[in-house]
Amino acid sequence: MTEAAQTQSINYATVTWDQLHCDARLLAAELMRKHRSFRGIVAITRGGLIPAAILGRELGCRLIESISVVSYEGEEGTQQEPKLLKTAAAAGDGEGFLIVDDLVDSGVTARYVREMLPKAKFACLYAKPNGRAYTDHFVTEFPQDTWVLFPWDMAPQFVPPLSRSHKA
Numbered sequence: 001m002t003e004a005a006q007t008q009s010i011n012y013a014t015v016t017w018d019q020l021h022c023d024a025r026l027l028a029a030e031l032m033r034k035h036r037s038f039r040g041i042v043a044i045t046r047g048g049l050i051p052a053a054i055l056g057r058e059l060g061c062r063l064i065e066s067i068s069v070v071s072y073e074g075e076e077g078t079q080q081e082p083k084l085l086k087t088a089a090a091a092g093d094g095e096g097f098l099i100v101d102d103l104v105d106s107g108v109t110a111r112y113v114r115e116m117l118p119k120a121k122f123a124c125l126y127a128k129p130n131g132r133a134y135t136d137h138f139v140t141e142f143p144q145d146t147w148v149l150f151p152w153d154m155a156p157q158f159v160p161p162l163s164r165s166h167k168a
């Protein structure tokens, strides 16, 4: 959990499927401009899987490896020591590979994965100030005290009209 979450002063930012898709395409365009091509992509599961699929499609990259690192327990959970559940065996030392995640927050996950794949580049959709030094590319920065709600974290819900709560 972020420092802000622990002190109960957390804000939320919601990201819709459309916004996420749009941001992933913006990230792909930047990667196309700055790099010739990638041999493969390493998605950090689970949050990096959907961004990696979109980037793979846009960049024409079909070799998608994954690495599984757990850093948080529960939704908006407590941050703990990263636990490695699966290595990115196909990526070697990361040469020619792009590591993809949904966001960097404290940067702990990104730093851990970069140490395992030192020659890879790193890209994510969103970054918070404490984590941005650990990513080579990102699209949008969010404040450190903001918890980003991804489309897979949310569901549309009925909201009663205002007039109902104003009945005498």
Ligand SMILES: O=P(O)(O)OC[C@H]1O[C@H](OP(=O)(O)OP(=O)(O)O)[C@H](O)[C@@H]1O
Pocket (backbone or CB within 6 Å): 044, 045, 046, 047, 048, 069, 070, 071, 072, 079, 101, 102, 103, 104, 105, 106, 107, 108, 109, 110, 131
């Ligand atoms: O910069 P950090 O503070 O390390 O936080 C960022 C990481 O936290 C989330 O993953 P999480 O560990 O919650 O697992 P998940 O991707 O399976 O949801 C997110 O997807 C990043 O991987």
Ligand SMILES: Nc1nc2[nH]cnc2c(=O)[nH]1
Pocket (backbone or CB within 6 Å): 072, 103, 105, 106, 146, 147, 148, 149, 150, 153
């Ligand atoms: N969904 C989500 N997961 C995170 N893991 C670390 N920070 C965040 C965040 O802001 N949102």
Ligand SMILES: [Mg+2]
Pocket (backbone or CB within 6 Å): 044, 045, 046, 047, 048, 101, 102, 109
């Ligand atoms: Mg993750």
